[in-house]
Amino acid sequence: MEVILLERVEKLGHIGDVVKVKDGFARNYLLPRKKALRANEANRKVFEANRERIVAENAAKRGEAEKESKTLDGVSVTLIRQASNTGQLYGSVAVRDLVDALAADGHKVTKSQVVLDKPIKAIGLFEVRVALHPEVSVTVKVNVARSPEEADMQAQGVDVMAAMFEKDEAGFTEDYDPNAEPGEIAVEAPAAEDEAQG
Numbered sequence: 001m002e003v004i005l006l007e008r009v010e011k012l013g014h015i016g017d018v019v020k021v022k023d024g025f026a027r028n029y030l031l032p033r034k035k036a037l038r039a040n041e042a043n044r045k046v047f048e049a050n051r052e053r054i055v056a057e058n059a060a061k062r063g064e065a066e067k068e069s070k071t072l073d074g075v076s077v078t079l080i081r082q083a084s085n086t087g088q089l090y091g092s093v094a095v096r097d098l099v100d101a102l103a104a105d106g107h108k109v110t111k112s113q114v115v116l117d118k119p120i121k122a123i124g125l126f127e128v129r130v131a132l133h134p135e136v137s138v139t140v141k142v143n144v145a146r147s148p149e150e151a152d153m154q155a156q157g158v159d160v161m162a163a164m165f166e167k168d169e170a171g172f173t174e175d176y177d178p179n180a181e182p183g184e185i186a187v188e189a190p191a192a193e194d195e196a197q198g
Contacts (some may be wrong), residue, residue, distance in 0.1 A: 004044065057129070081093065093144055
């Protein structure tokens with residue numbers, strides 16, 4: 001199906017472009033959300049007649065989005081979640097969690113603006129894109145940790161999982177006898193008891 005775009009659509013085109021898309025994409029996404037019109041003669045005339053107004057409205061929305069982007073760019077959100085010793089979360093961080101965290105910080109963002117390619121399922125630092133407008137997007141840092149202290153360490157650049165495993169390795173030391181033959185089991189304690197009994 002051919003459609004006329006009413007706003008910039010990522011990986012598709014700009015305002016006024018006539019593009020060929022799959023029927024389902026047009027019917028289920030572009031047309032209901034008023035992002036495009038069917039490309040027929042009547043709609044082309046309507047679009048050309050209203051082109052200046054559509055472009056002006058888009059510019060105004062883009063201007064507002066750019067103002068908002070200045071307050072949102074580089075913002076860092078910390079989410080405290082339960083996780084296993086390997087750093088895997090019990091559950092995951094979804095778009096709704098990010099929207100709630102940003103709203104708590106005083107940033108108004110809708111679920112459709114947060115671009116999360118896949119849910120966050122481990123602790124660590126992540127960068128999430130927020131598309132405030134089809135032409136304006138910012139990056140928000142998401143710090144997922146098990147405790148506020150761990151979140152502070154991650155924010156300073158410490159790899160919490162690596163640090164935790166280093167501690168574990170340092171805590172375990174095996175008794176080593178340099179004179180022992182390979183495969184020989186150290187049996188010093190029982191021999192001392194035999195001498196004491198004899």
